[in-house]
Amino acid sequence: MAASHRPGDPPTDDEHLAAWALSRIAAVAAEDVHADAVVDIVHAARDAQADLGGRFGGREAGEPAAGQAEERRRFQLHGISPRRLREEDSDEPWATLFDPTRLLRGIATVEDVRRSRTWVELDLTPHAAFAAPTDTWLPPEARGLTVRMDIATGFLLSATVADAHGPLATARVSELTVLDTPPPPTDAGRVLARMARTLVEPVRLTADVRIEADTHTDLTTAPTPSARSWTLSCGTETLAMTGDYEPDRTSPAAARLAELLTPARIVSHLAHAEATSPASITATVRPLRSFPLSAWAPDENLTCHFTVDPTTGVLLHAEATDDDHTLFRHIVTSLRP
Numbered sequence: 001m002a003a004s005h006r007p008g009d010p011p012t013d014d015e016h017l018a019a020w021a022l023s024r025i026a027a028v029a030a031e032d033v034h035a036d037a038v039v040d041i042v043h044a045a046r047d048a049q050a051d052l053g054g055r056f057g058g059r060e061a062g063e064p065a066a067g068q069a070e071e072r073r074r075f076q077l078h079g080i081s082p083r084r085l086r087e088e089d090s091d092e093p094w095a096t097l098f099d100p101t102r103l104l105r106g107i108a109t110v111e112d113v114r115r116s117r118t119w120v121e122l123d124l125t126p127h128a129a130f131a132a133p134t135d136t137w138l139p140p141e142a143r144g145l146t147v148r149m150d151i152a153t154g155f156l157l158s159a160t161v162a163d164a165h166g167p168l169a170t171a172r173v174s175e176l177t178v179l180d181t182p183p184p185p186t187d188a189g190r191v192l193a194r195m196a197r198t199l200v201e202p203v204r205l206t207a208d209v210r211i212e213a214d215t216h217t218d219l220t221t222a223p224t225p226s227a228r229s230w231t232l233s234c235g236t237e238t239l240a241m242t243g244d245y246e247p248d249r250t251s252p253a254a255a256r257l258a259e260l261l262t263p264a265r266i267v268s269h270l271a272h273a274e275a276t277s278p279a280s281i282t283a284t285v286r287p288l289r290s291f292p293l294s295a296w297a298p299d300e301n302l303t304c305h306f307t308v309d310p311t312t313g314v315l316l317h318a319e320a321t322d323d324d325h326t327l328f329r330h331i332v333t334s335l336r337p
Contacts, residue, residue, distance in 0.1 A: 037077045106127055119151060212326075268294075285299060
C-alpha cells in the first residue's frame with residue numbers, strides 16, 4: 001500500500017502520539033485517496049433500547065434498533081472518495097471510516113493511545129455538547145469509541161462504540177485496496193493538522209482581537225473549565241473565554257472568538273481545503289447536516305479563510321465570505337502567554 005501524506009512519522013512517546021493521531025485524521029480533509037474496500041459491521045444483541053442522544057434529543061444507537069438479535073452486514077465498496085464523502089456529508093454507517101475528520105467535532109478526550117508500525121489506536125470519549133446525537137459512532141452519551149487508524153491513509157481500519165453494558169456496534173475494514181498514488185504532502189494538510197492538535201494541547205493566552213466584520217454584536221459568554229483558555233480585548237470589551245464553550249448556550253459572536261482559540265472542531269465542518277500560503281487555507285463547507293454547527297462554518301454557501309499560528313494553533317486571521325460579501329472577519333493583532 002502506498003503511503004499518503006501525513007504530518008511526519010508518529011512519535012514514539014504516548015504524550016505526543018495522541019496529538020499526532022488527531023493531526024493525521026485532520027489531514028485527510030485535504031486529501032482524496034480512492035480505494036476499494038470491504039467493511040463488516042456487527043450490531044450487538046440487546047434487550048433494552050440504548051438512548052445515547054444526550055440533552056439534544058434521544059436516539060437509538062446504530063442500526064438496526066436496539067432490542068433485536070445480533071446482526072452482521074457486509075459492504076462491498078468501490079472507488080471510495082473521501083472528498084466526495086465530505087462534500088455529501090454521507091450518513092452511510094461506513095462513511096466515518098473513510099472520512100474520519102468528522103469525528104473531531106465530537107471528541108471530548110483521548111483516554112488512551114497505542115501504536116504499531118502500521119496503525120495507531122485511540123480510545124475516545126464523546127463531548128456532551130459537541131457530539132452529534134445522530135452520530136452512529138460517537139453519540140453524546142456513549143461510554144466511548146475505540147478506533148484503529150491506518151497510518152498510511154488516515155482511514156479507520158476499525159471502530160467500536162460502547163455504552164455502559166459493552167460494545168454496541170463494531171465496524172472493520174477486512175479488505176482495503178488503494179487505487180491511485182496518494183498526493184504529496186500539502187500545506188493545507190499541515191494547517192488542518194495544526195488546528196486539530198488544539199483539541200488536546202493545554203495553553204493559557206492573552207490576545208487582542210480586531211473584529212472587522214461580524215453580523216452579531218452580543219459577546220456575552222459563560223466560560224467553562226478547559227485546558228485552553230484566554231483573555232481577549234475586543235475594542236473596549238475584555239472577555240475571559242475557553243475553547244470548550246457550550247454551543248447551545250453561547251452567542252455566535254462569542255463562539256467565533258472561542259473557535260479562534262481552539263479551531264480543531266472547525267476542521268470537521270470543512271469539505272475541501274486548499275493552501276494559500278504555508279500557514280493559510282481557503283476551504284468550502286460541508287452541507288448543513290453537521291451538528292452542532294461551527295460558528296465559523298455555519299452554512300454550505302460560505303467560503304472560509306484561516307491563517308494559523310504554528311506555535312499555538314490559534315487562528316490569527318479568520319474570515320467567512322458569501323461570494324464577495326464578508327460576513328465575519330477577525331484578526332488577532334497581539335498574542336501573549
